[in-house]
Amino acid sequence: MTPELGNFALILGLCMSLVLSIFPLIGSINNTPGWVALAKPAAFGQLFFVAISFAVLVAAFINNDFSVLYVAQNGNTQLPLLYKISAVWGAHEGSLLLWALILSSWTVAVALFSRALPPEIVARVLSVMGMVSIGFMSFLLFTSNPFDRVFPVPFEGGDLNPLLQDFGLAVHPPMLYMGYVGLSVAFSFAIAALIGGKLDAAWARWSRPWTMIAWVFLTIGITLGSWWAYYELGWGGWWFWDPVENASFMPWLAATALMHSLAVTEKRGAFKRWTVLLALTAFSLSLLGTFLVRSGVLTSVHSFAADPARGLFILVFLCIVIGGSLALYAWRAPNVSSGGGFDLLSRETLLLGNNLLLVVITAFILLGTLAPLIYDAMGWGKISVGFPWFTAMFVIFTPFLVIIMGIGPLARWKKQDPGDIARQLRIALLLSVAAGVVMALPLFHEGNIWAGLAVMLSVWIVSSLVLSLRQRYRYRKGIAGMLRDLGSRGSGSYYGMVIAHLGVAFFIIGVTFVTQFDVEQDIRMSPGQTAELGGHTFRFDGAKVVQGPNYRADRGTIHVFKDDKEIAVLHPEKRTYTVQTKPMTEAGIDPGFTRDIYVSLGEALGGGDWSLRLYYKPFVRWIWLGGILIAIGGLLAASDKRYRMARVSSTAPAQATPKRFATEARS
């Protein structure tokens, strides 16, 4: 299969995107059903061609076709099959093709699962997604073509960066892209609603499941990335506030705010303009992230090789998409009617408080990430904003968010009596403060104020959840009632919320405990020597050379004992890959629910001696456990029955509506 086929398929895909963007949209405005009906076939056509293009690139890697420049740069004959495939998205051009593929897939998904929606709305949504596709595909074809050839054809490829030869990191970009692209669905729904001038609770209900699924993927992608960094980079770090990490975190925060805001709009029809703006912002942040990572505007240990020419293209694309959407917002939003009113103390306000904090956090992360650029551009000199600043700010703002998290689920819509809720939460407050104080004071152990704060916040979340569950238990008349209620409308959202918020509690404990209580030691060890750390004994049994499929490594052996019983044998490695000869560490980790034992190999110091770093990391797994729980919660919420609507034909809306009201009254 010649690579030219891939290029040609991409061009055809672009043609499909053009058809998709123009005709259905105009057709929906001018009421031309024929043009509106073009949306679905165009979407399918787009996916068909992009998929072919992608398949051709995958084949080129598997077949070691080094006549293709991209394959020559990132492939290698010795690469294991899995990594030959993941090498497809290991660098700039290929990862963009993956973006395009995922975008086309989501477009088809929207086309398939929107049978309950009026066709004009679906047409508009698909058109907007088509416009985004045009941007990516033209970017690919004109500046970053993965099918460019190279002559003379090299005998061997440049190899995939050894750091990327890892399962976690193979899966991490697809997960993230699923999230970024998924946010384009909410974006497109918002644009479609602005164009049509109709922004109502129905719009919110349609957008919500798409947003949630995108958010779940983002959560998984970020969690994977953090976990990967921990076990791969060799010194136990799991988050660095690196610009590229921030580029993924900001859309996540915006999407979280959007999800909660959609709840208000869906239930009460309130704050619609704000929700629309959030929907536009979330995807805009995804696009902005793409720009930051690929333009060379910021330094990051992560970014793709920078090219300002490409950066300019993306910037123009950003102006068109984001600028256009915000201009549309400025024009149409004033006409949107306001929804139901609510009191100063109500669930609506608390959800908006959640939004406020999330947006401010997103804003300061953006500020910190761009500050070096802003200062340099204004001629104010060079500054650097690093890990300590971000962490400090984050730690200051998050507790307020958590406080709201405890109150919100218990608050009534529209109006909540302050005395009532205070009475309910009294016990939660007591428990949290007590637990926090116990943790902070050096009563049974080394007291730590941050751990105390973390415990206080987590207990607050959990006790609030228990109170909420107890309420539901009473209203559903016992456990039997609750079980019967599972699978009915609204229960998915509720239990999803419970699990996701529980995940946050785990996350807080994990992060705080590992930062406060971890112990590490740099030590020079000779074979047979032992060392003590964190209540464990480590015996170093030297390192020997081993050969891997495409690398050579020094492999150390460390026996770990607790109370004279051997609990683990760890094999940290220092690998040198045959092609890209940078040394790489593989840490030796003994994972555990309440702690990780982590060892990494430093340098050979002669005479069989090595410098080693030993770590004892308590509760570190709770960080990613929290992330997983959050993702599960999101999935549960997205599967809520109320998002699955009966098939509605646009000619008989009147007959469908009474049925829907009837079922809602029953639940």
Place this chain on the structure above:
Amino acid sequence: MMKRLVIVLALCLLPVAVTVQAGVTLEAFKFETKAEEQHFKDLIEELRCLVCQNQSLADSDAELAHDLRAEVYDMIQAGKSDDEIVEFLVARYGDFVLYNPPVKPANYLIWFGPFVLLLVAGFLLLRAIRRQKRTAVTDITPEQRAKLDAVLGNTPPQQDKQQ
């Protein structure tokens, strides 16, 4: 494009901007007390590695980072204070070597910006909530209710359960 790549190669002493610093080379610096070791660690975490620029001096594997860590270690052993060490590095590398921007008027934007933003946004939110409460439809009038009952075929209710 070529020139850029060449500069990148020179400045980041290890190849290609795509890679991450993997594998920390651990010098076994000797310290008298644990507190001293912690002091050293805290200090190098607040300094930036200038070569691979988004890492602290503690995390970076670059040659220059080695040298600077050794320099900091020597200065601590010589009894220099944190301020003196920081001043030494800033004199040679500028403010950029500080991982945290110093709190001076030029940087108020960074240090106080988030809080100002929170206050402004919070104020706007409260004002918006108050305003919408005033203009929102609260309840229907008795005449409307009578009409509604007539349409639905209800008997008029005894007591209006007020909020």
Place this chain on the structure above:
Amino acid sequence: MTRYLRYLVPLAVFMVLVAFLYRGLSLDPKRVPSPLVGKPMPEFSLPRLKDPAATLSNSDLMGKVSILNIWATWCVSCRAEHEVLLLLAKTGKVDIYGLNYKDERDKAQQWLAQLGDPYVANAFDADGRVGIDWGVYGAPETFITDRQGIIRHKHIGPLTVDALNNEILPLIAELQSTP
């Protein structure tokens, strides 16, 4: 009217952001300007590359406009800029001193023998300590000092003919014309 204006705020904020990003495309975030420009050059005294018994110190650079070029054999870009340095040396307008940074003596000497020696003299900075004093963070870097020994300019990265014509030579001419 103000009611409608507020909906333009997001767009306005975005435009400001775009302005910065656009500007950012022509900036280099890796470039760290030197705080030493305008200050007296750091004191140093190192053994010479070719003759370890002799020393090169900052007093050798005083009293005239001098160039100090930081280089090493392991540095790829230094290879690239070498021709430019030879060009500069040929003009005879300025004395070029070198700081051989964290290198190996024999390799460095061989290099110069093979590729040509634009330097009046080279200091051998084995452990890079003097480099740190000059705020070196990556080779190659080039400093221009004036008659009083004040650092007037730092060129980061390899020298190019363009840089020579637009930055270096004009500055040298200017500095040499003043007493």
